[in-house]
Amino acid sequence: MEDITIGEFEFALINEFFTELExxxxxxxxxxxxxxxxxxxxxxxxxxxxxxxxxxxxxxxxAQNTEATITALDLYAGSIDRLNITAEKLGLQNRIKGxxxxxxxxxxxxxxxxxxxSEGAIANIGFEKGxxxxxxxxxxxxxxxxxxxxxxxxxxxxxxxKWWVAAVPEIGTIAHNISIMQKTGYIPVSTFTLPECCWIxxxxxxxxxxxxxxxxxxxxxxxxxxxxxxxxxxxxLYSKYKQYYGYVFYIGKKL
Ligand code: SAM
Numbered sequence: 648m649e650d651i652t653i654g655e656f657e658f659a660l661i662n663e664f665f666t667e668l669e670x671x672x673x674x675x676x677x678x679x680x681x682x683x684x685x686x687x688x689x690x691x692x693x694x695x696x697x698x699x700x701x702x703x704x705x706x707x708x709x710a711q712n713t714e715a716t717i718t719a720l721d722l723y724a725g726s727i728d729r730l731n732i733t734a735e736k737l738g739l740q741n742r743i744k745g746x747x748x749x750x751x752x753x754x755x756x757x758x759x760x761x762x763x764x765s766e767g768a769i770a771n772i773g774f775e776k777g778x779x780x781x782x783x784x785x786x787x788x789x790x791x792x793x794x795x796x797x798x799x800x801x802x803x804x805x806x807x808x809k810w811w812v813a814a815v816p817e818i819g820t821i822a823h824n825i826s827i828m829q830k831t832g833y834i835p836v837s838t839f840t841l842p843e844c845c846w847i848x849x850x851x852x853x854x855x856x857x858x859x860x861x862x863x864x865x866x867x868x869x870x871x872x873x874x875x876x877x878x879x880x881x882x883x884l885y886s887k888y889k890q891y892y893g894y895v896f897y898i899g900k901k902l
Contacts, residue, residue, distance in 0.1 A: 657870070657874070658722075658723070659723075660870065660871065660874060661874065662723040662725055662726060663725070664857060664861055664874070665701070665702075666701075666702055666723070666725050666726050666729055667857055668702075668853050668854065668857055669702070669704055669849075669853065670701070670702075670704045670849055670850060670853070671701035671702065671704075671726070671767070672701070672766060672767025672768070672794075672850065672894075673767065673794075673841055673845040673846040673849065673850040673893075673894050674704065674705060674766050674767065674794060674841060674845050674849065674850075674894070675841075675842075675844065675845045675849055676704075676705075676708045678841055678842070678845060678896065679705045679708045679709065679712075679766070680708065680712055681839070681896075682792050682839075682896045682898060683708075683709065683712055683713070683792075685790075685792075685836055685837050685898045686762060686790050686792070686898075688761070688788075689713045689714070689715050689761060689762065690714065690715075691714035691715070693713065693714070693715035693716070693761040693762065694715060694716050694717075694718070694759060694760045694761055694762075695709055695713070695715045695716070695717045695718070695760060695761065695762045695763075695764055696717075696718050696719075696720065696753075696755065696759075696760045696762075696763045696764065696784065697709060697717055697718070697719040697720070697764045697765070698720050698750045698753075698763060698764070698765040698768060698769075698777075698781070699720075699721055699722075699750055699765050699766070699767070699768020699769070699771060700719035700720060700721050700726070700727075700730060700745065700768075701721060701723075701726050701730075701767075701768075702726045702729040702730050702733065703719055703726075703729070703730035703733055703734070703743070703745065705764065705766045706719045706730060706734075706743060706745075707733060707734070707737060707739065707743075709764060710734070710737075710739045710742050710743050711737075711739070714742075715742070715761070715762070716742050716743075716744075717742060717743045717744070718744050718746060718755075719743060719744070719745045719746070720745075720746050720747070720748045720750065720753070721745070721747065721748075722747065722748070722749050722750075723747075724747045727745040727746065727747050728745075730743070730745040731743075731744075731745045749772075750765070750768065750769070750771065750772050750777060750780075750781075751772040751776065751777070751780055753780070753781070753784055755784045756784070757783050757784065758783075758784070758785070758786045758787070759784050759786075760784055760785050760786065760789055761785075761786055761789050761790070762785075762789060762790045762791075762792065763781050763784065763785055763789070763790070763791045763792070764792050764793075765777070765791075765792070765793045765794075766793075766794045767794050767894065769793050769795055770795065770796060770814075770815045770818075773817055774793075774795055774817060774819075774824060774827060775817070775827050775830075775831060777793075778791065778793075778827065778828060778831040778832075778833065778899075779831050782831065782832050782833070782901060785901045786901070787901060788900060788901060789900070789901045790836070790898065790899065790900050790901070791833060791897075791898070791899045791900075791901070792896065792897070792898050792899075793896070793897045794841065794894045794895065794896050794897075795824060795894065795895060795897060796811065796814075796815050796818055796892065796893075796894060797818065797819065797820065797821050797824055797840075797892065797893065797894070797895040798811075798818065798819065798820045798821075798891060798892050799820075799821070799840070799890065799891055799892055799893060800820075800890075800891055801820060803888070803891040803892070804888065804891070806884075806888075807884060807887075807888040807891055807892065810880075810884055811892060818892075821838055821895055824838075824895070824897060825838065825897070828897060828899045832901065832902045833899030833900060833901055833902060834899060834900045834902060835897070835898075835899050836898040836899055836900050837896070837898045838895055838896060838897050838898070839895070839896050840893050840894070840895050840896075841893055841894040841895070841896070843889060845894070846885055846889070846893070846894075847885075851881075851882040851885065854878060854882070858875050858878065858879070861875065862875055
């Protein structure tokens with residue numbers, strides 16, 4: 648404990664909270680399958696990397712809807728343990744391997760993957776930085792599929808602008824993000840927004856009971872109390888300002 652910094656402690660705490668939930672970010676199996684429908688040529692020899700996979704909600708969907716082999720990577724070991732247990736329970740352990748690692752220093756070979764997938768995670772290292780770093784691990788004509796926080800309008804109220812710029816400093820409009828995709832060496836193939844149910848039913852509602860449980864477990868812990876206040880504000884802001892922002896799927900093909 649002694650050499651843990653506040654930042655690391657918070658990362659562990661956030662992950663302790665979320666690993667009990669099915670998803671760690673907005674999304675749904677239906678939208679993962681919709682994004683997958685844009686990808687061609689995935690044979691049983693195909694290799695997929697799922698970066699910032701969390702406990703693997705989307706990893707299982709990818710495995711169940713392709714014949715590919717998947718390497719799922721996350722910085723948090725507790726999530727990877729859970730992912731590997733789930734893969735085993737579903738009989739997918741021969742095609743899914745969860746590993747601990749960082750998205751900005753991938754332990755892969757050049758030209759190794761047909762597809763790099765990442766839902767709700769690239770903001771941790773930056774959209775442009777991630778796209779640049781990941782490209783060399785894709786085969787020629789390989790695909791990248793990412794969900795990323797994006798503005799839906801060119802202007803928005805100051806309250807929500809401030810919140811998101813603090814959380815994701817480089818947050819931009821869909822047009823801006825497509826231009827970054829192009830600049831970093833991908834042909835933009837498609838974009839679509841995640842529907843509200845991905846946020847409300849699959850992300851905010853499941854958090855409610857977990858928040859109560861977590862407050863009880865960590866009674867008197869100010870950091871935990873602050874974290875729950877932050878999460879509740881995130882949900883309230885979404886209800887108020889959801890016409891201005893959301894997660895967007897970006898699908899690109901390596902040039
Ligand atoms: N993809 C999952 C989902 O949609 O349910 C998880 C999304 S969660 C919002 C973001 C994930 O990114 C967390 O599991 C977190 O541990 C992981 N993460 C944060 N920084 C990372 C890094 N540098 N490398 C790999 N994973 C990272």
